[in-house]
Amino acid sequence: MGVTGPPGPVMDRDEVDRALARLGAEHKAVEDSLLALQDHAGRRLLEGAELTGTTRERWAAAERTITLLWTCFDVYTGALREAREVRARRRWPGREELVELTDRLRGESVVVPGGAGEEALLSERFTLEGLVRRMNELYASSLDLVVTADAVWSALPARIDLLAAELGRTRSLAHSVGVRPGEHPAGDELEEITAELSLLRSQVITDPLAFWRPAAGSSAPGGGRPDTGRYDRAALALEDVRREIEAVLAVRQDSEDRLLRLRDVLSRADRTLAEARAARGEVLAKIAASEVPAVSGPPTALQERLVAAAEYRRHAQWHRLSPLLDSLEREAEDELLRARESLTAVTAPLAVRAELRGRLDAYRAKVARLGAAEDPLLIERYDTARRMLWSAPCDLRVAEEAVLRYQRAAAEVLSAPGGAQGPGSAEGAGNAEGAGGRQW
Known part of the structure; x- marks a missing residue:
């Protein structure tokens, strides 16, 4: 005009x-x-x-x-x-x-x-x-x-209807995996989204101008855009629920394999704890004056929850099985790690004894290679250390001191004037002095 x-x-x-x-x-x-x-x-x-x-x-x-x-x-x-x-x-x-x-x-x-x-x-x-x-x-x-009214009616009701159709499919899928209102938070959220979409559509149809956001500084007719804030929030909430439902559905598809893996992890934890208990008895019998940590029993609580998970799977209660499997997998791995740490702590004295035995034999072989195997002092100190390390119960502190005495004696014999000489003599003496610095 x-x-x-x-x-x-x-x-x-x-x-x-x-x-x-x-x-x-x-x-x-x-x-x-x-x-x-x-x-x-x-x-x-x-x-x-x-x-x-x-x-x-x-x-x-x-x-x-x-x-x-x-x-x-x-x-x-x-x-x-x-x-x-x-x-x-x-x-x-x-x-x-x-x-x-x-x-x-x-x-x-x-x-x-x-x-x-x-x-x-x-x-x-x-x-x-x-x-x-x-x-x-x-x-x-x-x-x-x-x-303005036509723009809102053209944009929002159709989008709301599409979202409502997606909501219907999600509700059907949720029902198939046992996600229902009053039984699972996602079921309650679906009910809230359903009510919000129904109310939103009714309000958009009867009061479209309430859902219009004018453009700043625009004087042209219809300058602005529909306000989709409530629709966007409902769409995001539905997407979150849909992902949760899909996670539950994934549980239904791979729950058997996950339960088998859980049983295997807990079985390995049980075997490791049994090994730790047996090793503890061996340590107490063979190692004297050593503090050996106690070994706990098998994780009965985890076993009971594993039985509950199998029951949930048997009765198709996927929404209950999903979070239980997630927590069980974390705790089972923690239990296996704890069992391994327990075995390592219990067998530490045996590892120390084995290390001392290996060190003693290694020095004896070096002494023999350098021609000093028949030295009376070395023979006497070797026999003393060996008797301590191969007898039960073994006092590791005393045995280690005996090994160090043998190392020092070997170093003195090999470095004394007129002592056994040969390739590696100085190296042997240096290594003996270095090893002598180890403390219990």
């Missing part, structure tokens, strides 16, 4: 003809716009909907505005028709006709009848140009409301 040119004093014939042409074009543009507004899908929806809230209030005002807009158009049409009739009186209008045409085309010659309420403000005179501006204002406000 456009605007006519500026008013002038007394118009000549050419100015009159040009003004009538412009006003005719304005009339055609206004008429086309009003007809388009009349046929707009958003307007038809607004007329047929049970509206509430903000939309009901604004549409009631918009209907009055549209009625006023048609009244203004009718007045404009009549004024333009009368101006054309005056111009058609003669081909070359005289001054009297030109004055009249100037008044009609540029003067405040158009009166819009008033009415009740807000329409009473329009019971005043307009120029044709001013009336066009007024119709532009009324049209823009009416179109903005219609376009």
Whole structure:
């Protein structure tokens, strides 16, 4: 919808003809716009909907505005028709006709009848140009409301319906794996999402303007976008539940393998603890003056929960089995690690004895290789250390001291003037001194 040119004093014939042409074009543009507004899908929806809230209030005002807009158009049409009739009186209008045409085309010659309420403000005179501006204002406000409502209705209900269909599929899948309201948090969340989508759709249909976010600084009709905040939150919540349901479904598919692995891990933990208990008895019998940590019994609580997990699987209670398997797998691995640490702690004295035995024999072999095997002091100290390490119970502190004495004696014999010489003598003495620094 456009605007006519500026008013002038007394118009000549050419100015009159040009003004009538412009006003005719304005009339055609206004008429086309009003007809388009009349046929707009958003307007038809607004007329047929049970509206509430903000939309009901604004549409009631918009209907009055549209009625006023048609009244203004009718007045404009009549004024333009009368101006054309005056111009058609003669081909070359005289001054009297030109004055009249100037008044009609540029003067405040158009009166819009008033009415009740807000329409009473329009019971005043307009120029044709001013009336066009007024119709532009009324049209823009009416179109903005219609376009806004139509944009919300075009965007949100369809998306809500698609999400509701996805919700239905998720609920069906949840039911198949035992996820139901009151029995599983995901089942309760599905009920909440269902209620929220139902309420959201109802509110969008009856009050679309409540779900519109205007664009900052925009004056164009329909400037902005639908507010999808609640829809987006419901979609995210449904996605979280769907992932949880799929995790439960995955449990149904691989639960047997996971239970078998759990049994294997707990069996290895039991065997490791049994080995640790046997090793502890051996250590107590063979190692003297040693603190040996106690070994706990088998993890009966985990075994009981494993039995419960098998029962859940047997009765297809997948929503209960899923978190139980997750926790059991973590705790079973922890139990196996604890059993291995217990075995290592219990067998530490035996490992120390084995290390001392190996060190003693290694030095004896080196001494023999360097030709000092028949030295009486070395024979005596070797026999003493060997007797301590190969007798039960073995006092590791005393045995280690005996090994160190043998190492020191070997170093002295090999480094003494006239002692056994050979490749590696100095190396043997150095290693003996180095090994002698080990403390129990």
